[in-house]
Amino acid sequence: MTTHRVLLLSLGIALAPALAKGPQVQVQAILIHASMAQGAIDPSLASMREALSKKTPYKTLTRLDVHALELSSSPVRLNLPNGKVAEFTLVSVKDNIAQVHAKVPPLEAIYMLARARSLYIEAGKQDDGDLWLVLAEPPSP
Amino acid sequence: MTSHDDSRAKFAELLSAYVDGEVSVHEARWVEQYTAQHPDSRRALERFEAVRARIGEHLRTEDPSMDWPAFTRGVLARLSSEPRSLIDRLKIAGSKLLADRRTLLATAFAGAAAALAIAFWVRPTEPRGYGAARLEIQTVSADGPSRSQPIVVSTERGDAVIWMDQDPQPESQTPAGTKGEGNRQPPREKRL
Numbered sequence: 001m002t003t004h005r006v007l008l009l010s011l012g013i014a015l016a017p018a019l020a021k022g023p024q025v026q027v028q029a030i031l032i033h034a035s036m037a038q039g040a041i042d043p044s045l046a047s048m049r050e051a052l053s054k055k056t057p058y059k060t061l062t063r064l065d066v067h068a069l070e071l072s073s074s075p076v077r078l079n080l081p082n083g084k085v086a087e088f089t090l091v092s093v094k095d096n097i098a099q100v101h102a103k104v105p106p107l108e109a110i111y112m113l114a115r116a117r118s119l120y121i122e123a124g125k126q127d128d129g130d131l132w133l134v135l136a137e138p139p140s141p
Numbered sequence: 142m143t144s145h146d147d148s149r150a151k152f153a154e155l156l157s158a159y160v161d162g163e164v165s166v167h168e169a170r171w172v173e174q175y176t177a178q179h180p181d182s183r184r185a186l187e188r189f190e191a192v193r194a195r196i197g198e199h200l201r202t203e204d205p206s207m208d209w210p211a212f213t214r215g216v217l218a219r220l221s222s223e224p225r226s227l228i229d230r231l232k233i234a235g236s237k238l239l240a241d242r243r244t245l246l247a248t249a250f251a252g253a254a255a256a257l258a259i260a261f262w263v264r265p266t267e268p269r270g271y272g273a274a275r276l277e278i279q280t281v282s283a284d285g286p287s288r289s290q291p292i293v294v295s296t297e298r299g300d301a302v303i304w305m306d307q308d309p310q311p312e313s314q315t316p317a318g319t320k321g322e323g324n325r326q327p328p329r330e331k332r333l
Contacts, residue, residue, distance in 0.1 A: 047300070051302055055294070097271075106283045112273050113273065114273040114276040119300070119301050120303070
């Protein structure tokens, strides 16, 4: 085998996974426990409190967990602490705008991602309050 | 093809084996008779023997410090009929590869490193799929009791909120979609 063939083979092997991959989009899924009980608002959730203030003025917002999800055409499942299972699928990426199918029983939505914007989905009851799922752009590395 | 051509072809075929002493007595006699009758073939045979002798001499003198008896024993040991363990075979293959293909391996590693550098260089510098200015809900639906309806609202900031309205009030709430799979509708949004 000649040297340049080895070189080309190495290049092919190294680049093949990247080229073979379909579109993928990173999403951050944050699980929030929200309650009307007197408590503390996580400072990082101030924008969420503001977004929900006219619907339900929660007095306690606690970040339970954060998951980095890599969405593709295959569904990604996420077990929620209240026993539900959420499911996310990348529908398409067109003009650098991703379309995502989010299923948080009983809700199901298709939405388009936006830079530095969040989607808040009510995910049912959790203990003495509500469980919310926040889908957002992951922080820059 | 003539008989003369056949003889020349046979001579060419037997030449190397004859010099190495690997022909039968009958074939050796044929070569000797043929070269006696054909001076040009005789010269070819002599040249071949000279070259072979020079190669042998070169191999012997290339490294005078080489312990040829030990080398021979090593070769014979490798030719042993006893099966070797997988680790031994891997060691032998690895040392042989390093000895014979050092340049090739270095080139392959350099190529892989270059490929990784290119892959790193061409990777997107910003997250893909976040090109929109506002988060847009396209469809929403919900399974559940007929009294439950999904509500979608968008905030001034450009975020969106979806929740289930357990006790809808048609005058004040805006149902976003309809129930069940296959019956999705664009949500009617309202602002919080």
